[in-house]
Amino acid sequence: MSHLEPRPFTVSARGPLRGTVTVPGDKSISHRALMFSALAVGESRIEGLLEGEDVLATAAAMRAMGADVARGDDGVWRVHGVGVGGLLQPQTALDMGNSGTSTRLLMGLVASHAITATFTGDASLSGRPMGRVIEPLSRMGADITASPGGRLPLMVRGMNPAVPIEYSLPVASAQVKSAILLAGLNTPGITRVIEPVSTRDHSERMLRGFGAELSVEDAPQGKIISITGEAELKPQHILVPGDPSSAGFWMVAASIVPGSEILIRNVCMNPTRTGLITALKLMGADVAEIDRRDVGGEAVADLRVRHAPLRAIEVPPELAPSMIDEYPILFVAASFAQGRTVARGAHELRVKESDRIATMRSALEAAGVHTEEFEDGLAIHGSGGEPLAGNAQIASKLDHRIAMSMTVAGLHVRAPVTIDDASPVATSYPDFFHTLDALGTPR
Template identity: 50%
Template sequence: MPRFYRLGWASAGDSLDAATNLKYLITPGGSLQGRLRVPGDKSISHRSIMLSAIAEGTTHIRGFLEGADSLATLAAFREMGVEIQGPEHGELSVKGVGLRGLRQPERPLDMGNSGTAMRLLAGLLAGQRFPATLVGDASLSRRPMRRVTAPLTEMGAQVLTSEAGSAPLHIQPVSSLQGIDYHLPVASAQVKSCLMLAGLYAQGDTCITETAPTRDHTERMLTAFGYEVSRSGSRICLKGGGRLSSCDLEIPADISSAAFFMVGASIAHGSDILLESVGINPTRVGIINILRDMGANIDLTDKRMAGGEPVADIRVRSARLRGIRIPLDQVPLAIDEFPVIFVAAACADGETILTGAEELRVKESDRIQVMADGLKHLGIEAEPRADGIRILGGELGSTDGGDGIHAHSDHRIAMSFAIAGLRARGPVEVHDCANVETSFPGFARLAAQAGLQIEQEVV
């Protein structure tokens, strides 16, 4: 028999995993209201564990995201001998072991669904004196890894992949790594960060030149731990063999999670929400810039710094959106937020065109195709293209009478179509939603508290 939960996640005694068929059932209408605090930033949470583990001394962290992805990173470092207390309500302490203090894990390190964790850890483990294997779930095991293994090989690392260039990654110890001067073929913070972490263990300088700005959380956090990173224009360099010193870290609320409520409040008539303490790193604010270009009513207040990262409270009120051609320079600044931006485009007047975003094809799902399929299911004209999509705004329909929309176990697809239900003509049913817990534990509960009429069904 199916089980229903009207205001969020299952009870504490109910354990759901990625294999569970969790459905969202959204009743249309309503508006979003109130003050909300979304969970801590996932990208920063990953990095906080990695760098505090190889620092000297004990690092105290607040605002840590207790989602499956970041908890997988935490578990990996416990497997490598790092003493970690917590997390409890987002707070934890990590007793660092220094650059050379990690121990060989007794089993493969399971990264679950997290591409960030796997790619960054590949760099950090490439310079260790022990072998290690990185594995993941079925989705992660299909994602391309040669983008990190190829430059790591140039540094002298030994990393074996599947024939398809995907996980599992078998990393063998080498006598030493050598710094390289690497030009990123595509904008990727994950590749950049992977090479920077490997560079900590390399002889000489490791330099990376970006084709376009990408999130700079690794550079900022290394600096917070006292490790020198130099930047000149699009070129970032660090020298291997230094040391990291423990510090206190405060992780801001995740702008990628806030994005769902920013779009929801923009498209739902009568909405007015305040999102508290959201990270507004300049390399992550594409969602704000794009929505403002579309006519969204967004105000940033109480701007301040937290843990080396800029944060602000974000107020969003409903607005009439218009279709736009999304500027190319905003694509890397909003790469994770495009699924919900597509929902905004579906509710906007006129045509929205995205190009230069082929990276969306190799995320947890093919986000271009999956979003286009779901929008078409709701009656929206959506034309997928090799590197983007064309969406003609219109009236969202319903999945009533059909088999629903399939999120393909992609957390951002699931949440995006849940938000789309605010403007649908009838009920919207979204399948394969269990992986939402990887990045946004408690999403349905918080959304319901804000005004989204959402139920969950475990089949």
């Protein structure tokens, strides 16, 4: 899964973007759909699965641990699970490619099974710390040997039976929460996660759907999520809604390119994922929700986005957990706003596929944007809707969201912008560039 040959991409200003987009299936939901289906007894069917490299890494790992995972000619994925507690010893290392979600959640799964798994990844993933997952899983009894700094490659020796714990998350992280809950699935007793700041809740929703005994209660210290172990999961038919993170690129593109109007179909509107929409509306973006409905337990809507002048705001820091993956594209929107936008409260960006605060600052500065860097975010002085200078060489740092965000920025520039390596885009949005071509033509 490693990217051996960089693939540069040059983007120039384009005329109005117009058309209808169906974004890939939600990445977070796709990962979980495969994992939970692999732990159910019987056949689950998954429609709309994101077929990017990150999710395919999860599919391969579940196959390696005994599940039958196959894509039919009809595009439907069918998974015959092994049951909770039934994971088999993988015969080779599990290659996670660039996927932090796969790594952290699967570490949780392995932690309470009597198997040993080695996790490897590409250069970007191998630079990301896993200590925040290692700590609680070690408390549950797993023996984890990591490379220096708590990084990949690492080995997880599961403990069975594992020890149920009550764990308060020191940082807001849906991945850490989910890893503990997944370990708790095969752990006798009740495992509890205390979440002082709410994060995306796809794991909780889907685990309940599969039949796990899981409760969520509000308490003074935050949400308390409790899962009863030794569960028996029942196979499901899952419809994966469109990824709001992927939709975010087109929302911002339509907002900043004059004359644009885009309809984005079937976008997941889970309230823990709509922070970018909230922030863009505060900035004056013209985003309309059409035909809001429920699909497979998740709220879904079509989004119509039209070009509109954006104004600078102070981004409410409480939005951070519901838009942590969308900060890079929010920074792009801020680059075209009138005034100085301040976006803070996003410490988590420092440990994503790249240090997204530093990487986006360098990229935007190269394109002619004046920024100020904080430990937890950026201040961005916008152009007031005018094109950026462009004429820039952008380092994507093997980060798919940096590459796509700066491609969007390059749609309204005076001189072309070149991304040094666009190949990481395949990890989450394989058709991104084809969709861009379909929506608009070069000037």
